[in-house]
Amino acid sequence: MIRFNCDYCEGAHQRILDKLVETNMEQTPGYGNDRFCAEAAQMIRDLCKAPEAAVHFLTGGTQANLTVIAAALRPHQGVLCSEAGHIAVHEAGAVEATGHKVLGLSAPDGKITAQQVKQAYVDHINDESYDQIVKPGLVYISQSTELGTTYSKAELEEMYRVCKECGLYLYVDGARLAYALGAEGMDVDFEVLAANCDVFYIGGTKVGALFGEAVVILNDALKTDFRYIMRQEGGLVAKGRLLGIQFSELLRDGFYIETGRRADRLADEIRKACEDRGYPFLVPNNTNQIFPVIPDAVLESWKDKYAFAYQCRVDESHSAVRFCTSWATRPEDVKALADDIRNS
Amino acid sequence: MIRFNCDYCEGAHQRILDKLVETNMEQTPGYGNDRFCAEAAQMIRDLCKAPEAAVHFLTGGTQANLTVIAAALRPHQGVLCSEAGHIAVHEAGAVEATGHKVLGLSAPDGKITAQQVKQAYVDHINDESYDQIVKPGLVYISQSTELGTTYSKAELEEMYRVCKECGLYLYVDGARLAYALGAEGMDVDFEVLAANCDVFYIGGTKVGALFGEAVVILNDALKTDFRYIMRQEGGLVAKGRLLGIQFSELLRDGFYIETGRRADRLADEIRKACEDRGYPFLVPNNTNQIFPVIPDAVLESWKDKYAFAYQCRVDESHSAVRFCTSWATRPEDVKALADDIRNS
Amino acid sequence: MIRFNCDYCEGAHQRILDKLVETNMEQTPGYGNDRFCAEAAQMIRDLCKAPEAAVHFLTGGTQANLTVIAAALRPHQGVLCSEAGHIAVHEAGAVEATGHKVLGLSAPDGKITAQQVKQAYVDHINDESYDQIVKPGLVYISQSTELGTTYSKAELEEMYRVCKECGLYLYVDGARLAYALGAEGMDVDFEVLAANCDVFYIGGTKVGALFGEAVVILNDALKTDFRYIMRQEGGLVAKGRLLGIQFSELLRDGFYIETGRRADRLADEIRKACEDRGYPFLVPNNTNQIFPVIPDAVLESWKDKYAFAYQCRVDESHSAVRFCTSWATRPEDVKALADDIRNS
Amino acid sequence: MIRFNCDYCEGAHQRILDKLVETNMEQTPGYGNDRFCAEAAQMIRDLCKAPEAAVHFLTGGTQANLTVIAAALRPHQGVLCSEAGHIAVHEAGAVEATGHKVLGLSAPDGKITAQQVKQAYVDHINDESYDQIVKPGLVYISQSTELGTTYSKAELEEMYRVCKECGLYLYVDGARLAYALGAEGMDVDFEVLAANCDVFYIGGTKVGALFGEAVVILNDALKTDFRYIMRQEGGLVAKGRLLGIQFSELLRDGFYIETGRRADRLADEIRKACEDRGYPFLVPNNTNQIFPVIPDAVLESWKDKYAFAYQCRVDESHSAVRFCTSWATRPEDVKALADDIRNS
The missing domain is CATH 3.90.1150.10 (Aspartate Aminotransferase, domain 1)
Structure with missing residues (x-):
């Protein structure tokens, strides 16, 4: 067969395994307060040209999604995304379990448009009963999407412009970010992405880490107390070093x-x-x-x-x-x- | 220093690393549906002499605790535990985030008693306003406790007897189970533990796994649809094999x-x-x-x-x-x- | 104008006001433990020919909906309903705030069909990733619907048959039940309704009560501890008598x-x-x-x-x-x- | 007997019933957008000498408490209050159901002190594991307390000073506010109260309304989108006029x-x-x-x-x-x- x-059928890149073996008996503080996490976070800030970005490492994609969304939204706010979005379909109601509605938009190719977001915003504020209807608070897109398509630089810029105009956070699920950034003709890189959203994550699990995703928070409003919520949602890893080590290996030298x-x-x-x-x-x-x-x-x-x-x-x-x-x-x-x- | x-200052046992390296490029299904998880689950059922036990692997202790509790309780039910219990103090309100109150009992040595549990149950049902007060639904104890103490076989048996009498689930947090079972004079082993609670977990993270805990469900009522809730809470690992491999290595030959x-x-x-x-x-x-x-x-x-x-x-x-x-x-x-x- | x-533009039926004035200074126990609530509950059981039904009085429709759904579902379960259902659109995410996803079905006339429910059930269990997808647990319909249409006796019977077949609860929102039961040619009455669902509510607010809805629970599995959850959700009225008085007046003599x-x-x-x-x-x-x-x-x-x-x-x-x-x-x-x- | x-053993003040009868057939908009609510809100702003206060009417005390707390806190934040506080004991875990931990402080006479609050704040920030522990976000006190005691003007001022110093909201549960403000020697009135907290509610149910509490929000940060959360929690009354009418009658002329x-x-x-x-x-x-x-x-x-x-x-x-x-x-x-x- x-x-x-x-x-995610295999284990991890050999270089990751090698580094885990090499550093195995080094003693470090727990919960991500170690030198490996610090190094990986700095590599990410450098790649993104975002020296003020907050970087946190979580165990998996669903964990990253629910933690970011729970941290970002007030109770009455919901998430705009594609009807086929991972959070809308394949996370067993993880977002709803944190209390928030997922507001699906039709997207036959997996991509929602800035125009759709704008329309959803306008429809909401114009409704006579607007304050009895879930208020959009965050836009969730995947890069690449669940259908393997990608957002171009122009699309991202337009989406982010609309989000800011409408008071919505833009969050990019990068479970398959490597496959998007490596795509033929792609004009988005880490720097472009970081400049055009409030928060995103760099997928490790699907790109050859044993496990792990790196959440990158650009917007200051989302940085406060994020670790508490990681802990509350069960996403703070005791041996956080494992994530630091893996991301350092993944990100080094364009790998x-x-x-x-x-x-x-x-x-x-x-x-x-x-x-x-x-x-x-x-x-x-x-x-x-x-x-x-x-x-x-x-x-x-x-x-x-x-x-x-x-x-x-x-x-x-x-x-x-x-x-x-x-x-x-x-x-x-x-x-x-x-x-x-x-x-x- | x-x-x-x-x-949890270091990585993992060498035998775990070796096995991860050895099996690295083998292709397996995801989400725990692989031969390694099947093998580890069977080893656990054998050790516990509990052939019908359901075994699930999660990433960490907080994740295990909140998932078990969310799966077990109805909205108005709470958890009885020591005031110093991990869920009461050091999980940033993870249990409350799933909607449930933690009902602390005084326990200077980290252990609550069957008598305290019984009293809490009686106090509740005798209160004139009982249906305006959180109803105890589950008892959480740690073996060993947050203060390094342990429950003897007699104490566990008495606790479980009272729990059944009062219609309460008994859940044992085994983050440090190895250190309890290995303690001088301890008369509890896997079999005794499995016979005297509804659900417990075998801690991996603190006993030399890279990460991971194995939840063992003995009570049929708690088995239904558990995987959905693991997924919903972000605890279902894509490369579930990693947990199967680690627990097989941890549990083999009394290790x-x-x-x-x-x-x-x-x-x-x-x-x-x-x-x-x-x-x-x-x-x-x-x-x-x-x-x-x-x-x-x-x-x-x-x-x-x-x-x-x-x-x-x-x-x-x-x-x-x-x-x-x-x-x-x-x-x-x-x-x-x-x-x-x-x-x- | x-x-x-x-x-709900006016106050209440004169007979309700008269009775409130007449009984005003009578002292009663609080929280629905009074003779008026007992009388109204018995009237409802009689009308429904359901002597074992549990009857609870809540303040409003959103309160009734979220309380019933929170009481009925486990965390990973969702609610099937019309995309235009009140809970799907106009309750500001109340169901999601209790942790559950609303699973909308297309219903141009406001009515979903038994066939749609069956299909949703089948699609779920046949999905390779079924346990990563919210599991339908309850069907919500409105009688009359948000678009003024009604379910006939045959439609209700078929819906309930399918629900039982699929292990789904059937819940009927009766905010406008009087307008449905009074409709030209309607072949559903209280008895038919009670025989064909697990739980429903009789709307008071929109039928001339000052406020209040009467939840009628037919299925024993849903009766346990319901009052706790009413309390927890803020729906237990201190002066519960007000609801007993109003429903007694509303329901007397076919009014x-x-x-x-x-x-x-x-x-x-x-x-x-x-x-x-x-x-x-x-x-x-x-x-x-x-x-x-x-x-x-x-x-x-x-x-x-x-x-x-x-x-x-x-x-x-x-x-x-x-x-x-x-x-x-x-x-x-x-x-x-x-x-x-x-x-x- | x-x-x-x-x-809350009887109905309502006669003047309230009279006014309900008098205005019964007047048509008004729903959900509190009526002239009676506007009038009552203005009376409250005048009494409080707080022309910018936001005023909302809810059905009951538990509803008011859970709505205010859900609106105010982020997921990882908890509520400091007396161990005997209504939210800690008699609301069936309503606060926990919105995801927040209640952090009880010992208070034999029902009153917590500014010093206790300060200490709790200091203990939290000084803990090595502070970000794994629920963060205090709001202080809840009752005026009068569950034990019939009251906070003096000096005590309120000191409490509010400490709260602001520690970045905590101060919320005053006024279910029995009339009995506090009417107490012998009390030096707190509406104006003093409004000047010394972020949000409070004026109890109606226990002071002769049929039902209803008026939430008064002083702090701008808490005003945004409050109605959405009222709706989401089931506390927005369709015939909101009932609350406006009752509070107008209750508050007129020092009544x-x-x-x-x-x-x-x-x-x-x-x-x-x-x-x-x-x-x-x-x-x-x-x-x-x-x-x-x-x-x-x-x-x-x-x-x-x-x-x-x-x-x-x-x-x-x-x-x-x-x-x-x-x-x-x-x-x-x-x-x-x-x-x-x-x-x-």
């Missing part, structure tokens, strides 16, 4: 984006094979997730050879599925799949 | 309790030194935490050499502090401290 | 449904005038809310004479609005409006 | 404090009788609640004649109980009780 079903780029290029090979074979895509994109529409009979024939994720039924005899490449994907496995696609 | 301030026993014996050396020097203890105990009362001047003189935790002021010139040994403590460091205590 | 904008029927007949006159004039309806219905589509110029000409609610824009020059009749509507005001409609 | 068990004063004087007669008979008080006080310590045999002999509240056991044969006078207490009933006390 070759797994293309997600980007993070390079990791994303490599996986995106491998995904391109699968995309190319689909195109050659005439399989359309549910959503065109250029990152590490590919959503081809494939005959059910073909999918059935592959089920013992490849693991992939079922996305949705398209018609009576076709389904959209998801293939993911990752930091760990082997070129020979991609070649095998591409060949099978072409020959299907 | 030699750190005795906590039991877990042996680890605790070794640390307890090292702690005994520090205890002995305190006794020799005439330093009393805030609370007598026999696990890996030691709480001697020491002159402030002596503590001051040690501050660049040893890290330890401040517990409380005892009088104008004395404070109680905490020294911890752990899975990683070096005998030579214990000897150095013991000598310094005797010579102070 | 004649108000047709809602059904409640008669009140609804009268308002529905007055609404029919407005409906007839719209039909005569050729104004279509956003949604056809037969209760006390009417949603005609009217030229903006006509609406503008009425704005100082009538109060009505804006519903939505239909095209460049037409809007849908809502007119409500109520227990207090005067026939002469209806005649004036009907004449103005015909002459517009 | 003569009821002295609480101050509110006069009502309190009259009840306090009647309580004095009961106090005097206890003193004459030699019954000590659990807590000395001068408002409408009296807590004498009385032989159980005497209490037993009264149980069919008087209703009173059981407070606590004092010794084997004595208990402390609570007698309340109220706006509705009849002098002849007080005389009967006083005679029975003297003759017991």
